[in-house]
């Protein structure tokens with residue numbers, strides 16, 4: 001492994017302090033490094049591998065598409081684009097989709113759609129976007145501008161103009177930021193990177209009401225919490241609200257890089273038109289073959305039903321750990337998107353490292369949260385194994 005790590009450090013721009021593991025292959029919910037050590041993967045490539053590694057039929061669908069055609073450009077139609085678009089629109093109950101290559105680009109598209117929506121309204125050309133403190137929406141200048149984390153923004157100012165921040169789950173603070181200039185309110189249904197904070201039902205409904213009252217677009221970022229992770233295809237479906245625009249990525253392609261922003265009829269009809277937005281790769285047949293197959297698998301194998309079945313067991317096991325260890329002080333989350341707050345003198349980074357050494361991949365979020373976002377196909381035995389490995393890791397820290 002040392003050889004690959006050294007080679008990487010010599011040639012890859014150093015923007016990540018990586019953990020000392022070189023992963024080479026995976027199967028189901030396990031991954032192996034180049035030394036042959038096996039890990040139980042409860043990080044899923046940052047909530048990407050919803051179906052784990054080599055889900056039956058997935059590789060075959062990708063290979064089949066490679067043998068047909070992998071790229072066409074958006075100057076023409078292609079078969080997987082048509083299929084993936086229809087399936088994603090139907091799964092979300094929304095109207096239209098624009099495929100991107102990443103979550104960040106989905107956010108960029110959503111911001112442009114919101115500004116265009118306001119611009120088209122004529123008399124009231126609002127351009128301001130209200131985003132949330134402790135949010136995460138990506139690293140491009142636009143997405144960074146709506147990311148409520150000063151540390152990520154500092155070196156890159158001036159950022160995009162017209163962004164105001166409010167407190168998540170505090171409707172009054174959102175209200176206080178609304179003005180004649182506002183065009184949209186953007187939030188994650190469950191904040192991920194910020195530390196696993198699910199939106200309160202009253203808050204999300206309140207934001208919807210504010211958007212309706214002031215003719216603003218409600219943009220929900222479902223990049224991490226969507227695609228079944230929280231126990232419904234999209235997390236907002238549990239709240240009795242629908243956004244005007246939602247963003248997807250991460251598990252949308254289950255490992256193939258792809259994102260999307262999806263619009264309802266109102267947002268689609270009064271925003272982007274030919275010439276307003278584009279992408280060379282977005283909607284490419286290879287990426288769309290992945291999306292199309294992922295959505296087929298979700299439906300045929302009732303992946304969301306499985307999440308609802310297994311998630312309470314994960315919560316139960318995490319709560320048992322919480323009761324046993326002083327360094328675990330709280331648990332938050334929805335479905336298979338769980339966070340455990342680490343404190344009392346123990347650093348979450350040390351817990352993550354100790355887990356890795358003990359053959360378990362988990363992530364951190366915020367400054368003190370242990371983030372657990374396993375593939376959606378885990379079974380009880382994997383949850384048991386996770387708990388054992390966390391106990392061993394915490395034992396090694398003591």
Ligand SMILES: *Cc1c(COP(=O)(O)O)cnc(C)c1O
Nearest residue numbers: 102103104136137138192223224
């Ligand atoms: C990961 C993430 C993004 C950015 O997605 P990329 O694919 O890394 O560009 C945006 N929003 C949320 C909520 C995310 O978790």
